[in-house]
Amino acid sequence: MLRVPPFQPRSYLSAGTYQTSPEMEFMLKPVIEKPDKSGSGRIKAAPSVHWALASLSLSMLMPSLDTSIANVGLPTLAQAFGASFQQMQWVVLAYLLAITALIVSVGRLGDIFGRRRLLLIGIALFTLASLFCGVAPTLWLLLAARALQGLGAAMMMALTVAMVGETVPKERTGSAMGLLGTMSAIGTTLGPSLGGILIAWYGWETIFLVNVPLGIVNFLLAARFLPADRADRKVAQGRPDxxxxxxxxxxxxxxxxxxxxxxxxxxxxxxxxxxxxxxxxxxxxxxxxxxxSPLLRLSMFRDPSLSASLAMSTLVSTVIMATLVVGPFYLSRALGFDAAHVGAIMSAGPLVSALTGVPAGRIVDRFGAHRMAATGLIGMIAGLLLMAALQGSFAAAGYIGPLVIVTASYATFQAANNTTIMSNVTPERRGVISGMLSLSRNLGLITGASVMGAVFTLGSGTTDITTARPEAIATGMQIAFTVGALLIAVTLAIALAGFAGAKRASLSKGSL
The missing domain is CATH 1.10.287 (Helix Hairpins)
Incomplete structure (x- = not known):
């Protein structure tokens, strides 16, 4: 096989024959077939890479689906188990807490014992836990099964992103990240509507049991098509911390x-x-x-690019949560929409993310991650300010239009930021860095639910938002989204400073 120097990864295909650097040879290994029988000696790309991406897509879709599908079933579950609203909140919290607490740890375990192996365990665990949720006879057993499901989800979410580098060539990382972002958005969007239909037609059990056939298909795809863990993996590089x-x-x-x-x-x-x-x-x-062998080497935070990217992910997720926290109250209390219309309007955001994820990834591949990250942040600032400025104008259109700008820009930023992080990570650290990336996003969402909700409440000038006047709700919305725009402006400043530092470092290396 003809090889090219490692610094030319974009020349991996020439005259119908794969040309690879050592690291690219490993990445392309699962998608290379034997020479065809025509005698030409041509090496073809097998469709296995597409099936591998299908498995990774399912591994991102399933945890995202279960993040939102259970919410719609809380009233039905409360009636079925005779539980209070506060008790039912733990159906959601048990799942989210397990993911948040364990996502970095499972990423590190994947680096030590093999990411493919641990991802298969995560898929199996998530599928079995979903079955246990569907047949749970008591609330406490349901909560235990949801926590177990969260552990499986943590494995899937952390290791799915880490496996991208072993499944596709480096120059297609942005497209793959965009695809995974799309699947995450589809899961979040589909959850409430699919959950409502399943509960109405078949009962609450099916919102969990629907994962069983998906999990079986996913496990079979992953076992057959995901690239095997490296044979020379240094398992002895460290025991679990x-x-x-x-x-x-x-x-x-x-x-x-x-x-x-x-x-x-x-x-x-x-x-x-x-x-x-x-x-x-x-x-x-x-x-x-x-x-x-620490779980996290604190020295990695000395890398300004990694630290900046993780901080930006947290800040952006904190702000994006404002659309989910503030939006329903503004649409129902200030604009007077009923629950059905509020749900339809709110679904516009995840739907736009789902539609723009793949195109955003391709744009990142073409124009560069740094440039598109800044573009996404600028778009978010414009959308948030427009949302505040159009308060009360043009009815639903005055909210949906800016929301489309915000979410499309968010999808662009996510694809660019994820590509920046995962493209520069050494193979032995992909699992833990992927876990940290997912953790930064989760912490941002959790923080945003509290912080942006508090800003909204303070801006409304009342302690009980459910009884506030429409004018107060509208004022609170304007203040919350203005604060959100300022936070994104801070994020943009971090991004520009990080890009400038990376450019200076590149120039200094080039001068040596």
Whole structure:
């Protein structure tokens, strides 16, 4: 096989024959067939790469679907189990807390023991847990099954992104990331409507049991088409960091509880939980300096590009949560839409993300991740300011139009930022970095639900948003989205500073 130097990865196809660098040879291995029988000696690309991407797409779709599908079933579940609203909230929280607390740890385990192997375990665990959810006879068993389902979802979400680098060539990373973003948006969009139909026709059990056939298909695809873990993987590069894993999981779970308990109304319990989370983070940092193979090497945060990208992911997710927290109250209380119309209008955002994810990924591949990340952030600022400025104007169109701009720009930023992070990660760190990327997004969503909700409440000038006057709701919406635009402006400043630093570093390397 003819080889080219590693610094020419874009020349992987020439005259019908694959030409690869050592790392590209590994990445392309699962999609290369034997020479055809025509005698030409031509090596063809097999369709297995498409089936591998189909498996990764399902691995992103299923956890996203279960993030939103259970919400619509809470009233039915409360009636079925004779439980209170506060108890039913744990059907959602048990799932989200398990994902948030464990997503970095499972990413690291994938780096040690093999990402494909652990992804298969995650798919099987998620599928079995979904079955247990559907047949759970009591609420407490349902909650335990949801936590187990969250563990499987954490494995799928962390390792799916990490597997992209082993499935597609580097120059197609943006397109693959855009596809995964699309599947995540489709899952979020499809959840409420599919859940409503399944509950109405077949009962609440089916909102969980629908994952069983999807999981079986996904497992078979992953087992057949995902590239095998590298034979020379250094399993002995480190044992699992049990102490670090436990400390990080407890710290993240405590933080998530601090931001969700009380539904945005901070009190002594929230402050105590935040202090406990801060103390846990300090203990974790100390513990990571004492072990031979830490869960997170704190030195990686000295990389300004990685630190900036993770910070930007958290900030952008915090702001995007405002559309999900503020939007329903504004549409129903200020504009007077009923629940059906509110649901239809709110679905416009995830639908636009689903439609723009793949095109955004291709644009990133063509024009560059740095440029398109900045473009996405500028688009979000424009959309958020327009949303605040058009408050009360043009009825639903005055909200949907800016929302389309915000979500399309968000999809572009996500594809660009994910590509920036995962394209520059060494193979042995892909799992843990992918987990950190998912964690930054999750922490942003959890923080946004609390912080942006608090900004909205303060802007409305009332402690009980459900009884506020329409004018107060409208004012709160304007303030919340204006604050969101300012946060995205800060994110843009971080992005531009990071890009300038990366350019200077590249120039300095070139001058050596």
């Amino acid at each position: 049990a102490i670090g894993t436990l400390l990080l999981a407890m710290t993240l779970a405590t933080y998530a509880l601090a931001m969700t308990t009380g539904h945005g109304s901070f009190g002594a319990v929230n402050i105590g939980l935040l202090l406990a989370a801060a103390f846990g983070a300090a203990l974790f940092a100390v513990a990571e300096t004492k072990v031979k």
